[in-house]
Every structure is written in structure tokens, then in C-alpha cells.
Amino acid sequence: MVHRRPPLIARAAALAVLDGAAARVARDGPGFALVSGPSGVGRTALVDELASRHEGPVLRAAGASWETGRAFGVTGQLAPGGDLVAGLGPGTTLAIVDDAHWADTESLQALVSTVRHDHEARLLVVATCVSGDPHVPAGALDLLHRAATTTVALEPLTAPEVGELAAARGVPLHPSMAERLCRHTGGLPRHVVHLLAEVPRSVWTRFDPGLPAPAAVAARVRESLAACSPDARRLAEAIAVLGPGTAVRDAASMAGVDGDVLPLLDEVCGAGLVELAPHGLTQAGPPDPMVRAAVLATMGPAASADAYRRAADLIDDPVRRMQLLVGASPVPDAAVADRLDELATQRAAEGAWGVAASLLSDASRLTDDRLLRERRLTRAVDALIGAGDAFAAAALIPEVESLRETPLRNAVLGYLAIVRGRATEAQARLGRAWDLVNSEREPDVAAMICQRYVLHSLCRCRAGDLVDWADRAVSLVPRDTPAAVEAAAIRGLGIAGLGRGDEALACYAELAERVQHGAQAQRILMGRGWLNLMVDALDDARADLESAVPTTFLGGSTRISLWARGWLARAQFAAGEWDEALRTVAEAEPLLDRSGIVLAGPLLAWTAVSVHALRGDWDRAEEAVRRADAGPQDYDIMRVPSCLARAQLAEARADSAGVLRALRPLTGPSAGSSIDEPGQWPWADLYAHALVLQGRDAEAESFLDRHERLAAARGPASARARLGAARGRLLAMQGEPAASATAFEAALGLLEKLPLRYDRARVSFAYGQALRRAGKRRDADIVISGARETFASLGASTYVARCDRELKAGGVHATRSGRAVGELTPQEEAVAQLVARGLSNREVAAELFVTMKTVQYHLTRIYAKLGVRSRAELAALRGHEQAP
Incomplete structure (x- = not known):
């Protein structure tokens, strides 16, 4: 049987550096590469x-370590005859010295001297050494680092990389579990691999399992504990029970240690069982979760349970105290379970859903009554979803689906x-829950179902339904309960829809x-920030949304953070801060992948597409489009930004037909939908411009009439301006230059006091095209030059190129007398460039905002002047002219 080497994860860059070092040996002579990193990081691999x-x-x-005094012990392994260079062949030889920090000094010196002085040797010494180990000889480390001509410092794996490593080993992990395993092992591949092999596979599908230490770590900890004095061992055990950030005073009290504790701290720290906090001697903790798990396992169930009970008496924090009592409860305990449930309810009222989920999960395990146990488990899953951990919640779904059918169960499903973007399933589950619930007997469950319907309606862009369900939720329970507060936090968006x-803004105020603190405030800030963006209050929107981004609000929701x-x-x-926008998207993407919340994906990708496409970074724009289209598109809140x-990508490519294809799904019947609401989604003006550029004036007229009436009645200034620019373009195409100029000037006036740099430049560009079409070339030159300056400051290279083409086509700065016979005019040159790129006559007409008849006229003259007979010959000629 052939055993394939498992793939290395996240080490491609490090391998490339070492490959490069090996390649340089043939050219530059011998080299010394040093690979360093913490123990278990994968240096040997x-x-x-x-x-x-x-x-x-x-x-x-x-x-x-036991051979550091054996002179030339390492070089003797490399060359048993003692002469390393004499045995080298013509090709490059790798001399790998693993754990070189334990090599004898004579061998290290001999290897360093060979590399420094034997220039003909085709030799690459590759040494590995550990970092962060205080027991390693400092002299050896210093010599290795001074000798290295190439260095590679390996870092622990990230959570996604841990997931990739597990998948390569045949153990798929949901992102929450991969993150938990990463934290537990410190991201060190050796420990990850050991645990994947040692832990039963069923553990990896659970929510919040207790992970053990790898067998090798457990064995080392047992030996260290056995070597400790009785007082030191008790101190190490107390610190393991109390966990990270333990007050040394509390640990000493729990361990029954009297007198000076410093010698005991020296002992347990030296044994690798305890680590002092970096800011002083008052706090300590286990060096990592694996050591903690190993110490607790060594104590045994009875001793650890007793220690947990004693530790709970020392802790003031109610959540931590209850978690310690859970550790002391190996069998169901109704009293502890009830206290956990009560505390979880308090934390849920504050919106701290992550904490509530953990408490309810523990309460479920300690509950003997089947119906109550099932209810607590179901509520734990609901809290996980509220916290934004859809993957962890999904891991518990098989267990929840096996429970008896209740309104609560269906509401949670x-x-x-x-949050997974499955509208049809959500409608069926919520409908069944509402059919089953008795709102008089279970008003809290009925209010929860209403609040879920609020979310469902928001995602469907059904503003009327949203407000109706929010009002029902608020009528069923006191207004300070979680379901009522969350429904109210979204209700304002429905009113705006x-x-x-104005009424929506008053509701949010x-x-x-009323709710100024905690995780519930995060939801209100996000909703108000979203609304402020709709009504052109850009500065207020950014302030609210930036405040809603962190998830530190007592365990605030990842879902809310993603939307923020x-x-x-x-x-x-919109403000023209495109680099900041890309950073915001980049920061959100790992959270999106880790949470399993697909709803926000297209919204984030839309911004990435917008920036990359306008900057001409087509590969990244296409990749972002694929992300926008990934997953289900059942909900309008995913479908619209997708x-x-x-459409943004198509417009950046001057593909007006592509814009129409992209946006056509939004033009269907919209009864009950807020997709057409001015300010909600800026799609109507894109569609109108594309209709005009495609020469479909009658359709553009009808489309604009409907949307302009709506915008005039209740639209923000930006929506009216964007539609006004489309109207100006249509009037220019219809041969009404005066009316066109009036429409454009009004649009620019609406944008004048708004910090919407891209919108102003875009409207100015269209206005300049209309002026040039009307023969006002000098006016067009001024307007387009201003637009070009803004586009250039944004890095919008696609529009900069269009502005340059327009300015050249306008010919304001061209010298007629200097043009040779047969030379193309600026307008002909613009047509020739676009035709040579492969654009059709219709596309050229749309790009240059002229008629197809004009394009055909110019093309005939171009063929005659250049001596070509077809578009293919023109493209070939232009390609030849541009070739080096």
C-alpha cells in the first residue's frame, strides 16, 4: 500500500522561501536556512x-538535549566519515538538522564555517529550532540566528486553517468547532492532528463539547504534577479549576496554602503547569486550555467536583459561578438547572445571546424532566442563532428535529x-408555529414567533407585513422583553419602507x-444607521453603524454586526471612502464564513464589486460577483444586492444591455414590496440610464414617470437626483437640450450639500455627454473635466478613461490645422478605439451617447481613412499599432 503524505496547510509561502534558498545555492554558493516556531507548529513537517x-x-x-555535550555528534550523523564537504556531489545537497537548538556547539560551528568559507560547496543547511522555550540554550539560538542567510518563522494556524487541516484528515468541522479547536490547541498542528485522531468523531458534531488534552500533553502534565510538592500540586489544581485570570489569593485560599505563596508559584510555573499574567504577580492561569484539561482529568471526577463547588463560593460573577457549579454536577440537578435557566433569561433580556445559549445548554443537560429538558435545549438553539452562530445551531438541529412538535420548536427551526437564507422553509416553519401556538396561554412564544415573522418580512422587503407583525409582538408582551425590543428595533425600517x-426616525429616537445599553442597543443602532443611510443622513448613518459593528455588547450578535x-x-x-469600504468588507468576510449567516453575503459583495469594477480590477470584481451569487437567493434582501x-459590473464595462439583464428581475410586480421605495435600493436610475442608452426611449419614459412620482412624493434628495440625471439623459436623446440641461442642473443642485462624491461625478459625466451631444463642447469640457478629477481621486479608472475619451472626442483642445490628411478626428478616434475593442455599434453609441446612425457614419469614414474593410481588420490594425 502506498501512503500519501498528508498535505501541508498554510505553508505554501514558507516552502516557496526554502525552495528559493535551495535554488540560489547553485548560483551563489552554500546557504543556511533557519526554520523557527513554537513546539508543535510543524517545523519538521x-x-x-x-x-x-x-x-x-x-x-x-x-x-x-542529552547529546549537547557530544562533540561533532550532529555532523557525525550527516557525514559518518567526518568530512561533510568531501561527500558532496555536483548538485545541491540538503543537510537538514532538526531540533538544531539541541545540537552540540562544535557541529554548529563546523556547519556555519562551511557555509561561510567553502564557496564551491553546493550545500543548503536547513536547521529547525524552537522559539519561546526558556529551557533551550541561549548560545545555540544566538548562533543559529546569526548564521542564517534565510529565515522562516512559522506561525500557528488560524481557525479556518485548522478546519482545512481537519478536512484533509477526513474530519469535517463546522467553523464554530474549528475555532474552538484552534483556541484549545493554540493552532499548533501537532496537537490538532493528535486530537483529531484521539477524540471520537461524534464529539466534533456537538455544540460546546469539553475537549481533552492530547495524550502526549496529558502524560507530560501527569509527570509534572507527580513531581510537585503537595502544596504546589494543590495550587496548580486550584488554578486549573478557577481558569484563566485567577487571582492568586483566591487560588491559594482554595488550595489551603498558608504563608508565602511565591515559592509555590515558582515551582508550578517552572513545571509548565501555571503561567503568571503579564502585568504582575497577582493573577495566574493555566498556560493553555490543554494543560488545564489535563490537570482537571488527573484530579479525577470526585476531587474535581469538590474543587468546583469550593471554587464557586469564591467567585462573584454569577455566570462564572454557575459554570463552576455545572462542573460539580455529574448528574441532573434540578436546583442548579433552574438557576441556570433564570440567569439565561436575564442575559437574553439584555441581548447577550451567546452567554444565554451556553447557560441553557448546561441547564438542559442537568434537567431530568423530558419536556422541560427539550424546551431548554430548543431555547439554547434559538439563543445560538440570536448570537449569530448558525453553524453551531445547525449542529444541534437533528436533535431538535427529533423532539416533539411544539410552536417553540417550529419557531426556532x-x-x-x-439566517440561512431559506425563505420557503422559513415560511412553512413559522406558519406551522403560528397555527399551533395559543397566544393567551403562551404569549412569550407567540411574541417570539411574531418577531421571527418581522425578520422574515424584512428579508422579503415586505414593509407592510413587517410593521403588522412587529405591532403584534409588542401587543403580546411587555415592551422591555427581548421579542418586543427586537421587533421594535426593526419596525422603523418597515415604516420607512x-x-x-420622518415617523421612522421619531420611533428610533x-x-x-429607552434602551441605551447592552446588546439590545446594538440592534437599535444598526436599524437607525440603516435608516439614516436611506434618508441621506450619511454622517449619522456612519456613526450609528460604526457603533453597532462590535460584538462586545455583553455577547452582542454576530448577525447584527454583519448587517452593520x-x-x-x-x-x-457613497462618501467616496472606497479603501475604507473595502477594509470593512474584508473584516466582515471571515465573520461571514465563520457564522454561517448567508443573508448578509450579497450586501457585502455588492460593495466590493462596485469598488473593484469602477477601478478596473476585473478579476476581483468577478470574484466578488460570484460571492454575491453564491448560496440561495430566496430572499429579496439577498437577491436585490446580487x-x-x-449591474454595477456591467455598467463599469459600458454594457448597458448587461445592466438591463442584471436588473430585469427587479422590474416585476412589486405589490407589497419596498424594493421600489426611493432610497432603499438604488437600482431604478441604473435601469433607466440603460434603457436610454439602448435607445428604448418609450420604455424609459414610462419607467421614469412611475419612479419619479414616487420619489417626488417621499424620496430623499439622492434618489431624486439620480432619477433626475436619467431624465436629463433621456431628454438629451429626444433632442430637447434645454430641458435636459434643466434636469441635470436640478440633479446636481440636490447633490450639492450631500457628501456623495461618486454620485456627483456620475451625474456630471452624463451631463457633459448631453452637453457635447447638444454641440456645447466647451461647456461639456468643463463639466467632464470636473467629473474626471473626482473619478481620479476615487481611483475610478474606468470612468477616468471614459472622461478622457469624451474630452478627446469633444476636440476642444485639438488643433484642426495640425491634422494630417487622412488623420482621424477626435470623435472618429473614439469610435475606432471602441470598435477595435469589440463593441457593437449599439454599444459604441451607448458609450459615446450618440445615435447608431452617427456611429455608422463615423465608421464608414474610419474605414476609408485607414484603408480597412471590416471591424476585424480595424481591430487587427489597432492591435498591431499598439504592439511593442
């Missing part, structure tokens, strides 16, 4: 992979379907005054 790829000889040696923006980031990126894009992303 990296050099093994390097050796397997190397085509020449490979020599191996390893240092050992519907909630998960919402009905065209009552009252709500923000999505709309913050849109606000930054359509807008594709």
Missing part, C-alpha cells in the same frame, strides 16, 4: 516536505432557516432613549 520535493541528495540529523421616513458592516461599507462607498452587483 515543513522540512520533510522540502526534502520530498528536492531532486538532489538529502542528509538528515537531529539534535537531542424557522429562525435558523431565515412604507414611505414614512424614542427607542434609543454591510451597510457601513455602503455608507463609506442583481445590483452584476
Whole structure:
């Protein structure tokens, strides 16, 4: 049987550095590469992979702590005859010295001297050494680092990389579990691999399992504990029970240690069982979760349970105290379970759903009554979804689905379907929950179902339904309960979707005054920030959304944070802060992948597409479009930004037909939907411009009439300006230059006091095209030059190129008398460039804002002047002219 080497994860860059060092040996002579990193980070695996790829000889040696005094012990392993250079062949030889920090001094000096002085040797010494180990000889480390001509410092794996490593080993992990395993092992591949092999596979599908220490770590900890004095051992055990950030005073009291504790701290720290906090001697904790797990396992169930009970008496924090009592409860305990449930209810009222989920999960395990146990488990899943951990919640779904059907169970399953973007399933689950619930007997559950319907309606862009369900939720329970507060936090968006923006702002002002702290405030800030963005209050929007981004609000929701980031990126894009917008998107993407909340994905991708496309970074724009289109598109809140992303890419490419194709799904019947509401989604003006550029004037007229009436009645200034620019373009195409100029001037006037740099430049560009079409070339030159300056400051290279083409086509600065016979006019040159790029006559007409008849006229003259007979010959000629 052939055993394939498991793939290395996240080490491609390190391998490339070592490959480069090996390649340089043939040109520059011998080299010394040093691979460093903490114990277990994969230094040996990296050099093994390097050796397997190397085509020449490979020599191996390893240092050992007990052989540091054996002179030339390492070089003797590399060359048993003692002369390393004499045995080298013509090709490059790798001399790998693993654990070189334990190598004898004489061997290290000999290797360093060979590299420094034997310039003809085709030798690359690759040494590995540990970092962060106080027991390693300082002299050896200093010599290795001074000798290195190439250095590679390996870092622990990230959570996604841990997930990738697990998948490569045949153990798929949901992102929450990958993050938990990463924290537990410190991201060190050796420990990750050991645990994947040692822990039963069923553990990896659970929510919040207790992970053990790898067997090797457990064995080392047992030996260290056995070697400690009785007082030191008790102190180490107390610190393990109390956990990170333990007050040394509390640990000493729990361990029954009298007198001077410092010698005991020296002992347990020296044994690697305890680590002092960096800011002094008053706090300590286990060096990592694995050591803590190993100490607790060594104590045994009875001793650890007793220690947990004693520790709970020392802790003031109620959540931590209850977690310690859970550790002391190996069998169901109704009293402890009831206290956990009560505390979880308090934390849920504050919106601290992550904490509530953990408490309810513990309460469920300690509950003997089947119906109550099932209810607590179901509520734990609901809290996980509220915290934004859809993957962890999904891990518990098989267990929840096996429970008896209740309104609560169906409401929770519907909630998960919402955050996973499954509208049809959500509708069925919530409908069943509402059919089953008795609102008089279970008003809290009925209010929860209403609040889930609020989310469902928001995602469907059904403003009327949203307000109706929010009002039902508030009528069923006191207004300070979680369901009522969360429904109210979204209700304002529904009111705005009905065209009552001022009323919505007043609702948020009252709500923000009433709820000023905690995770619920995060939800209110996000909703108000979203609304402020709709009504052109850009500065207020950014302030609210930036405040809603952190998830430190007593365990605030990842779901809310993702939406806050999505709309913050849109606000930054609108303000012309495109680099900041891309950073916001980049910061959100790992959170999106880790949480499993797909709803916010298209919104974030839309902003990325907008920036990349306008900057001409087509590969990144296409990648972002693929992200926008990934996953289900059941909900309008996913479908609309996905359509807008594709339309933005098409517009950046001057593909007006592509814009129409991308946005056509939004033009269907919209009864009950807020998709058409001015300020909600800026798609109508994009569609209108594309209709005009495609020569579909009658359709553009009808489309604009409807949307302009709506915008005039209740639209923000930005929406009216964007539609006004489309109207100006249509009037220019219809041969009404005066009316066109009036429309454009009005649009620019609406934008004058708003910090919407891209919108102003875009409107100015269209206005300049209309002026040039009307023969006012000097006026067009001034307007387009201003637009070009703004586009250039934004890095919008696609529009900069269009402005340059327009300015050249306008010919204001061209010298007629200097043009040779047969030379193309500026307008002909613009047409020739676009035709040579492969654009059709219709597309050229749309790009240059002229008629197709004009394009055909110019093209005939171009063929005659250049002596070509077809578009293909023109493209070939232009390609030849541009070739070096």
C-alpha cells in the first residue's frame, strides 16, 4: 500500500522561501536556512516536505538535549566519515538538522564555517529550532540566528486553517468547532492532528463539547504534577479549576496554602503547569486550555467536583459561578438547572445571546424532566442563532428535529432557516408555529414567533407585513422583553419602507432613549444607521453603524454586526471612502464564513464589486460577483444586492444591455414590496440610464414617470437626483437640450450639500455627454473635466478613461490645422478605439451617447481613412499599432 503524505496547510509561502534558498545555492554558493516556531507548529513537517520535493541528495540529523555535550555528534550523523564537504556531489545537497537548538556547539560551528568559507560547496543547511522555550540554550539560538542567510518563522494556524487541516484528515468541522479547536490547541498542528485522531468523531458534531488534552500533553502534565510538592500540586489544581485570570489569593485560599505563596508559584510555573499574567504577580492561569484539561482529568471526577463547588463560593460573577457549579454536577440537578435557566433569561433580556445559549445548554443537560429538558435545549438553539452562530445551531438541529412538535420548536427551526437564507422553509416553519401556538396561554412564544415573522418580512422587503407583525409582538408582551425590543428595533425600517421616513426616525429616537445599553442597543443602532443611510443622513448613518459593528455588547450578535458592516461599507462607498469600504468588507468576510449567516453575503459583495469594477480590477470584481451569487437567493434582501452587483459590473464595462439583464428581475410586480421605495435600493436610475442608452426611449419614459412620482412624493434628495440625471439623459436623446440641461442642473443642485462624491461625478459625466451631444463642447469640457478629477481621486479608472475619451472626442483642445490628411478626428478616434475593442455599434453609441446612425457614419469614414474593410481588420490594425 502506498501512503500519501498528508498535505501541508498554510505553508505554501514558507516552502516557496526554502525552495528559493535551495535554488540560489547553485548560483551563489552554500546557504543556511533557519526554520523557527513554537513546539508543535510543524517545523519538521515543513522540512520533510522540502526534502520530498528536492531532486538532489538529502542528509538528515537531529539534535537531542542529552547529546549537547557530544562533540561533532550532529555532523557525525550527516557525514559518518567526518568530512561533510568531501561527500558532496555536483548538485545541491540538503543537510537538514532538526531540533538544531539541541545540537552540540562544535557541529554548529563546523556547519556555519562551511557555509561561510567553502564557496564551491553546493550545500543548503536547513536547521529547525524552537522559539519561546526558556529551557533551550541561549548560545545555540544566538548562533543559529546569526548564521542564517534565510529565515522562516512559522506561525500557528488560524481557525479556518485548522478546519482545512481537519478536512484533509477526513474530519469535517463546522467553523464554530474549528475555532474552538484552534483556541484549545493554540493552532499548533501537532496537537490538532493528535486530537483529531484521539477524540471520537461524534464529539466534533456537538455544540460546546469539553475537549481533552492530547495524550502526549496529558502524560507530560501527569509527570509534572507527580513531581510537585503537595502544596504546589494543590495550587496548580486550584488554578486549573478557577481558569484563566485567577487571582492568586483566591487560588491559594482554595488550595489551603498558608504563608508565602511565591515559592509555590515558582515551582508550578517552572513545571509548565501555571503561567503568571503579564502585568504582575497577582493573577495566574493555566498556560493553555490543554494543560488545564489535563490537570482537571488527573484530579479525577470526585476531587474535581469538590474543587468546583469550593471554587464557586469564591467567585462573584454569577455566570462564572454557575459554570463552576455545572462542573460539580455529574448528574441532573434540578436546583442548579433552574438557576441556570433564570440567569439565561436575564442575559437574553439584555441581548447577550451567546452567554444565554451556553447557560441553557448546561441547564438542559442537568434537567431530568423530558419536556422541560427539550424546551431548554430548543431555547439554547434559538439563543445560538440570536448570537449569530448558525453553524453551531445547525449542529444541534437533528436533535431538535427529533423532539416533539411544539410552536417553540417550529419557531426556532424557522429562525435558523431565515439566517440561512431559506425563505420557503422559513415560511412553512413559522406558519406551522403560528397555527399551533395559543397566544393567551403562551404569549412569550407567540411574541417570539411574531418577531421571527418581522425578520422574515424584512428579508422579503415586505414593509407592510413587517410593521403588522412587529405591532403584534409588542401587543403580546411587555415592551422591555427581548421579542418586543427586537421587533421594535426593526419596525422603523418597515415604516420607512412604507414611505414614512420622518415617523421612522421619531420611533428610533424614542427607542434609543429607552434602551441605551447592552446588546439590545446594538440592534437599535444598526436599524437607525440603516435608516439614516436611506434618508441621506450619511454622517449619522456612519456613526450609528460604526457603533453597532462590535460584538462586545455583553455577547452582542454576530448577525447584527454583519448587517452593520454591510451597510457601513455602503455608507463609506457613497462618501467616496472606497479603501475604507473595502477594509470593512474584508473584516466582515471571515465573520461571514465563520457564522454561517448567508443573508448578509450579497450586501457585502455588492460593495466590493462596485469598488473593484469602477477601478478596473476585473478579476476581483468577478470574484466578488460570484460571492454575491453564491448560496440561495430566496430572499429579496439577498437577491436585490446580487442583481445590483452584476449591474454595477456591467455598467463599469459600458454594457448597458448587461445592466438591463442584471436588473430585469427587479422590474416585476412589486405589490407589497419596498424594493421600489426611493432610497432603499438604488437600482431604478441604473435601469433607466440603460434603457436610454439602448435607445428604448418609450420604455424609459414610462419607467421614469412611475419612479419619479414616487420619489417626488417621499424620496430623499439622492434618489431624486439620480432619477433626475436619467431624465436629463433621456431628454438629451429626444433632442430637447434645454430641458435636459434643466434636469441635470436640478440633479446636481440636490447633490450639492450631500457628501456623495461618486454620485456627483456620475451625474456630471452624463451631463457633459448631453452637453457635447447638444454641440456645447466647451461647456461639456468643463463639466467632464470636473467629473474626471473626482473619478481620479476615487481611483475610478474606468470612468477616468471614459472622461478622457469624451474630452478627446469633444476636440476642444485639438488643433484642426495640425491634422494630417487622412488623420482621424477626435470623435472618429473614439469610435475606432471602441470598435477595435469589440463593441457593437449599439454599444459604441451607448458609450459615446450618440445615435447608431452617427456611429455608422463615423465608421464608414474610419474605414476609408485607414484603408480597412471590416471591424476585424480595424481591430487587427489597432492591435498591431499598439504592439511593442
